[in-house]
Amino acid sequence: MDKLALDGGDKVRPEPFPKRHLFGAQERDAVLALFERAIQTGDAIGYNGPEEQAYEAEFAAYMGGGYADMVNSGSSALYVALGALCLQPAGEVVVPPITDPGGVMPVALLNLVPVVADSLPDTFNAGPEQIEAVLTPHTRAIVVAHIAGEPADMDPVLELARSRDIPVVEDCAQAHGARYRGRLVGTLGSIAATSTMSGKHHATGPQGGVVYTQDEALYWEAKRFADRGKPFNLEIASNVRAGLNLNGNDLAAAIGRIQLSRLPAMVARRREIAGSIKAGMSGLQAVGPGRELDGVESVYWFMRFKVDASLLTVDKAGFTRALAAEGIPVNPSYRHIPAEAAWFRERRVFPGSDYPWGLPDYQGNRDAVYACPNAVEAAESHFCISIHENFTDAEVDSILEALRKVEAAYLR
Numbered sequence: 001m002d003k004l005a006l007d008g009g010d011k012v013r014p015e016p017f018p019k020r021h022l023f024g025a026q027e028r029d030a031v032l033a034l035f036e037r038a039i040q041t042g043d044a045i046g047y048n049g050p051e052e053q054a055y056e057a058e059f060a061a062y063m064g065g066g067y068a069d070m071v072n073s074g075s076s077a078l079y080v081a082l083g084a085l086c087l088q089p090a091g092e093v094v095v096p097p098i099t100d101p102g103g104v105m106p107v108a109l110l111n112l113v114p115v116v117a118d119s120l121p122d123t124f125n126a127g128p129e130q131i132e133a134v135l136t137p138h139t140r141a142i143v144v145a146h147i148a149g150e151p152a153d154m155d156p157v158l159e160l161a162r163s164r165d166i167p168v169v170e171d172c173a174q175a176h177g178a179r180y181r182g183r184l185v186g187t188l189g190s191i192a193a194t195s196t197m198s199g200k201h202h203a204t205g206p207q208g209g210v211v212y213t214q215d216e217a218l219y220w221e222a223k224r225f226a227d228r229g230k231p232f233n234l235e236i237a238s239n240v241r242a243g244l245n246l247n248g249n250d251l252a253a254a255i256g257r258i259q260l261s262r263l264p265a266m267v268a269r270r271r272e273i274a275g276s277i278k279a280g281m282s283g284l285q286a287v288g289p290g291r292e293l294d295g296v297e298s299v300y301w302f303m304r305f306k307v308d309a310s311l312l313t314v315d316k317a318g319f320t321r322a323l324a325a326e327g328i329p330v331n332p333s334y335r336h337i338p339a340e341a342a343w344f345r346e347r348r349v350f351p352g353s354d355y356p357w358g359l360p361d362y363q364g365n366r367d368a369v370y371a372c373p374n375a376v377e378a379a380e381s382h383f384c385i386s387i388h389e390n391f392t393d394a395e396v397d398s399i400l401e402a403l404r405k406v407e408a409a410y411l412r
């Protein structure tokens with residue numbers, strides 16, 4: 001048996017994995033063209049201008065129609081999407097068990113009480129039964145995130161929401177281009193938010209986000225809320241509601257337009273790579289690809305792998321340490337569980353106050369604690385590898401070889 005790199009053996013993968021090379025000459029040229037125009041005309045580069053409008057139209061076209069509003073981050077996009085729904089303060093909003101803080105904080109900042117649904121066993125996404133279990137007469141919306149680029153089980157969630165007449169907000173930050181039963185995520189709920197920061201599938205620069213909906217009235221409300229309540233599409237001369245300035249801008253949009261044109265190829269390549277890795281793992285016993293639902297086409301922001309430590313002489317941490325030593329860029333745990341975070345547990349949304357939980361109008365359970373056993377179990381039993389479209393067969397082979405080598409060394 002090959003000696004593990006951890007124990008002084010040769011590394012499976014001595015050379016680093018390739019960088020993503022997300023931004024290239026096309027993005028540079030698009031940005032330079034805007035500067036050239038600004039220099040020649042004397043007009044500053046702005047926002048809501050032709051580039052931003054074109055980007056939004058192209059984004060909506062990718063989604064198969066509807067309306068897009070570019071904003072300055074994915075967190076802002078979720079904040080704006082929720083704000084567009086005009087939910088009354090002190091209502092409850094169901095939030096995902098595993099997600100970025102920016103996928104939950106906007107709920108609390110709108111003075112709505114986040115109520116956490118557990119995940120579907122063996123996955124990072126909230127399950128329909130787990131969502132149903134936390135619905136109350138105070139539920140005003142459900143936020144569903146498609147974590148890792150894997151669509152959540154949306155049909156039963158949409159059915160639940162319809163039966164209660166509450167909207168579903170899709171958080172597609174990690175899942176642009178993913179499909180659930182043939183339909184693009186983001187088109188399933190009432191309104192969707194996505195992040196376009198530079199780690200995501202397509203980026204509008206270092207930071208960015210988009211709000212998307214097929215409902216024109218929601219779109220205009222989102223646009224107003226994202227820009228200080230300006231009376232877009234209204235015959236009113238003054239600002240109609242309080243809001244921040246969360247606008248996108250033309251420079252970012254110029255980058256986003258190039259990136260968006262590459263999205264279909266990025267998504268296709270990620271699927272191909274993930275498919276090869278999954279196929280190559282069929283002979284392994286203690287480690288397997290994460291459970292995916294039938295009928296989904298994921299876009300793999302990262303790939304999940306499940307470890308059955310009962311078959312090994314080490315725990316998951318030991319397994320991933322050995323994988324990393326072989327030269328594989330592994331994330332031992334994606335344990336982003338908002339209910340475990342200090343801001344959530346200690347209720348620091350508006351420091352010095354326990355709002356939104358303490359709002360006099362809040363009629364739900366102020367003391368609710370969310371243990372999320374399925375999410376904790378999923379986080380503890382899985383590790384992740386961030387694959388990207390610039391991987392070649394050599395990277396796929398390195399991952400598979402390292403998985404086989406480490407498993408063979410530790411199998412009971």
Ligand SMILES: Cc1ncc(COP(=O)(O)O)c(C=O)c1O
Binds near residue numbers: 073101103145147
């Ligand atoms: C699921 C999810 N929601 C929201 C966000 C927040 O997006 P941003 O970082 O662009 O604010 C992220 C960012 O990673 C995310 O992964």
